[in-house]
Amino acid sequence: MAPTPGLRDFAIEFFHFVQKEASACLFAGLFFASVLLVPRSGVLGLPRYDALLVIALAIQAGLVWSGRETFDELKAIGLFHVLGFALEVFKTSSGIQSWSYPDAAYTKVFGVPLFSGFMYAAVGSYIIQAWRLLDLRIEHHPPYWMAGLIATAIYLNFFTHHFIGDYRWYLAAGAIGLYARSQIVFRPLRRDRRMPLALGLVLVGFFIWLAENIGTFFGLWAYPHQLGAWAAVHVTKWSAWSLLVLMSFTIVTNLKHIKATVHVPS
Template sequence: MTADAGGLPPHELTRLERAIDRAANRVLEGAPARGVRAVLVECSVFLLKQAWACIFGALLLVVLVAARLWYPDDAILARNDALTIAAVVIQILLLVFKLETGRELWVILLFHVTGTVMELFKTDVGSWAYEGDGILRIGAVPLFSGFMYAAVGSYMVRVYRLHDLRFARYPSRLVTTVIAALIYVNFFSHHFIVDLRWVLLAAVLVVWWRTTMHFRVYRVTLRAPLLLVFFGVATFIWFAENIATWAGAWLYPHQEAGWELVSPQKLIAWFLLMIISVVMVTWVYPPRAPSEEPGPGLSPDAAPVPGSRP
């Protein structure tokens, strides 16, 4: 197997990840295959993989909180512009240190554009608002906002290869694309015509109801209903959204007089946004069935693929 011109195949690791993989396997050599310690090893590896997959979003969230706590109000550089520059620096560092592949960058850029278009519309109709300072903006939308969507894309492509994701009974990509497109349109159109989110939610449940995600941790491969995974990730994003709004990244109308918890109803919006996100990723990394050949990763027999790019 060799790397294609667009970057590493989705199930391979970057150079740094290979180094981490080798070091981790040395530490875990001799780890028991059964018992409480074995369960603790699997849980630890799972959490570490998730943390690594979240690195873009975690760094961005740290920057948002730091800006809220310590950025001076009288600084020459506007706070929003500083956030945009910081987001750009994070993205550049991920590429320079080869923490993302070129192929992944295309997915992240797609998330960036898709999110920015939505931001422009939503701020115009008053769904949420940003502070008015700064020059690195398009209309009322500071440019760092697109990186928040890019962070979701970064997580999804990373978790895809770190866990060597496989899908049983994954629906037709054409069908899922139509549903994702309708969901995206409804984010705009419900301001003018009837809101179809509940109809679209029902369609999502019907189409993905039988789909199971298989994900490898260390020695074991687990499986879970894909819809449950969607909801879990949406919940995690909702928690991150509460931190971001507390940090003043943006505000919903009910938060203008003082910060309040983001409405739990936003979980439905994030759940539907997850569908758009997953479908975009599947057009770059087609879903693989559990029966297909596994790729290397954090496993007892992980090893570089002959002929692959380091």
């Protein structure tokens, strides 16, 4: 029996959605392919972490050279890199030791390889690419100062929870309330589709959590419970990544050309 026109149209739209999502993940896909392909022993005498840094820089340069990312977008991605690297330095410090990078490298600073910031930059690159490819619009976005305040509090909580308690779930509840009416409008091909913004952020956080499991499985970094033998990254990290995605999203929405597609009720 031939598929109904409605089902056929949905299948076509879904195919284009998946295709554009995959294209938006170009930086992350190429980078994690490198994680799988670069041996732990390194390449041509270059340690693995250093080789991954060279590859990440080449991918980023290629995206700018090809026009897939602008210099303004590169500045935002650079900010993700800096914020992520600062968090990595803190989390791997001797007083915290949330995780570690066990392999040697020439490009380690304070015990953290410089390539690590690109794992955060990849999130920003994905959001920027998806915005362009799927013609994203945001309806009922909260006032920018409120969004900036909650994003700042989320980032600071990753540091302060080691000293004054973890307020992650309070911040998550606040963010859900703040973005309760916010909708993502996107166009895979011909028709606009929509979903709650909060759901989109949680879904992206889930896929990053899966990628993190792949990274730790291949020994890119290790949590304390993985030092003896590999074990899955705890599912609570999914919530942490979802909040970091919200922080990245907030930075992207401040780009001038993207602000034009964000509706903030007056």
